[in-house]
Amino acid sequence: MNNKTILIGVIASIASIALPILGVWGGQYLIEQRTSGVVWKSITALLLIGASAVGILIAVPRLPIVNESIRNLFFHVPMWFSMIMVLLVSVWYSIRYLREPSERLDVLAHESAKTGIVLGLLGLATGSVWAKFTWGAWWTPDPRLNGAAVAMLIYGAYLVLRGSFRDEQQRARVSAIYNIFAFAAAIPLLFVLPRLSGPSLHPGQTGNPGFNQYDLDNTMRQVFYPAVIGWILFAFWLTQVSSRFAFLKLKHDEN
Amino acid sequence: MRPETNLLTVPLLREISTLLAKDFRLEWRQRAALGGLLLYVGSTVFVCFLSFSLRGGTPPPPAWNALLWVILLFAAINAVAKGFMQESAGQRLYYYTLVRPQAIILAKMLYNALLLTVVALLGLFLYTVFLGNPIQSPGLFVGNLLLGALGFATTLTLVSGIAAKAGGNGATLMAVLGFPIMVPMLLLLVKVSKNALDGLDWSVSQSSVLTLVALNMIVGATSYLLFPFLWRG
Numbered sequence A: 001m002n003n004k005t006i007l008i009g010v011i012a013s014i015a016s017i018a019l020p021i022l023g024v025w026g027g028q029y030l031i032e033q034r035t036s037g038v039v040w041k042s043i044t045a046l047l048l049i050g051a052s053a054v055g056i057l058i059a060v061p062r063l064p065i066v067n068e069s070i071r072n073l074f075f076h077v078p079m080w081f082s083m084i085m086v087l088l089v090s091v092w093y094s095i096r097y098l099r100e101p102s103e104r105l106d107v108l109a110h111e112s113a114k115t116g117i118v119l120g121l122l123g124l125a126t127g128s129v130w131a132k133f134t135w136g137a138w139w140t141p142d143p144r145l146n147g148a149a150v151a152m153l154i155y156g157a158y159l160v161l162r163g164s165f166r167d168e169q170q171r172a173r174v175s176a177i178y179n180i181f182a183f184a185a186a187i188p189l190l191f192v193l194p195r196l197s198g199p200s201l202h203p204g205q206t207g208n209p210g211f212n213q214y215d216l217d218n219t220m221r222q223v224f225y226p227a228v229i230g231w232i233l234f235a236f237w238l239t240q241v242s243s244r245f246a247f248l249k250l251k252h253d254e255n
Numbered sequence B: 001m002r003p004e005t006n007l008l009t010v011p012l013l014r015e016i017s018t019l020l021a022k023d024f025r026l027e028w029r030q031r032a033a034l035g036g037l038l039l040y041v042g043s044t045v046f047v048c049f050l051s052f053s054l055r056g057g058t059p060p061p062p063a064w065n066a067l068l069w070v071i072l073l074f075a076a077i078n079a080v081a082k083g084f085m086q087e088s089a090g091q092r093l094y095y096y097t098l099v100r101p102q103a104i105i106l107a108k109m110l111y112n113a114l115l116l117t118v119v120a121l122l123g124l125f126l127y128t129v130f131l132g133n134p135i136q137s138p139g140l141f142v143g144n145l146l147l148g149a150l151g152f153a154t155t156l157t158l159v160s161g162i163a164a165k166a167g168g169n170g171a172t173l174m175a176v177l178g179f180p181i182m183v184p185m186l187l188l189l190v191k192v193s194k195n196a197l198d199g200l201d202w203s204v205s206q207s208s209v210l211t212l213v214a215l216n217m218i219v220g221a222t223s224y225l226l227f228p229f230l231w232r233g
Helices: A003-031 A038-057 A067-074 A076-099 A103-134 A143-163 A168-196 A219-254 B011-029 B031-053 B061-085 B089-098 B101-131 B138-166 B170-198 B202-232
Strands: none
Touching: A003 A076, A003 A219, A038 A067, A038 A219, A067 A076, A067 A103, A067 A219, A076 A103, A076 A143, A076 A168, A076 A219, A103 A143, A103 A168, A103 A219, A143 A168, A143 B170, A168 B138, A168 B170, A168 B202, B011 B031, B011 B101, B031 B061, B031 B101, B061 B101, B061 B138, B061 B170, B101 B138, B101 B202, B138 B170, B138 B202, B170 B202
């Protein structure tokens, strides 16, 4: 190991802690924003449309088996990133709820979790279609796929739990507890397990070409990173709209 | 003479030991519940034995392994489910005035861990008697089984508390809430247990076992932190 690889490792590990914190902080700010937020919403729209259009049109490296389906990198992977980010925001709202309970924080945690579920289902769908064309099956018992299924089951259980309460405060508190507990107990493992378990067909695993091998001339990175930022901002936008709707419904019910 | 100092002078530990003693006494007075649990394990194993004897004898090792963990998982859900649910709201309020909530969750976890250890060891014994014993490294297998009992207990204790709060059909809700959280743990357990069945070297299972230990600690610590909030309502 020379100095350069050590430096890159240090920078990467600092970034892997700093970026989620920044994302959660910024996400809360954007979701709870009172103004219309024209600037960031137009940036989001531009990034999403631009990354999708360019992602379909640019020349990509020709690799065996994946061929043109490599373009799924611009859609599938950003969806997972934004799902994790918005779920982190949801957990953070649940923690804040337990510290100082308020109906508002409960609604925000619930709506963030729902956005996470939508993005997770989109990620499963894009992954499944991709797998049908490259692996020949809609679903395989791969560690990554199992992890995705577990994440969806957890948040399905979260919704079932919310549905089984009559008392609103009780519902808010207990579902916040389950949200934090499930996230702490299962989500970190979904990143650890694929590295522990044996061979996998998923790109980036055991000899299958991953991001670094795909990307010989850095062109894919120039589309991939804007797509990730665009999808994460889109997740916050979606949460903002749905939580505003939930607040309006609450207000309407009160009167 | 100096006053005798032992661990029980620490208030938290004293409360935990009192609660543990209370749980054991309650269990012993209602022996039907304990007997029912053991009978549940026994009859499930017997049903498996009868089904496999149709094809003449014991199942192949992968099926043996999978079936053992399914039996233990369902036994664990049944064993832990009654923990918080058999207590009435008045009883909970009474405990709340006497001890701190951390003592309650730690005592419950310890109690469930001991109960599940007994269930797991008994289950393994009956299972090997009826369905044969293909285990090649028994030490690793039993160690992994004990880790599994501990992991089930730590995870399911808080889940049973949550399900008890929701009321209604507790056991179903507990399965719905508990299974997704336990899947990653189960994957690791089944993998290590397969390694032990095949008699693979310890170095193969080392990272999985360490992850299991770390997972148990994470789950225990989060339960310890979250339970006071659950209790407050």
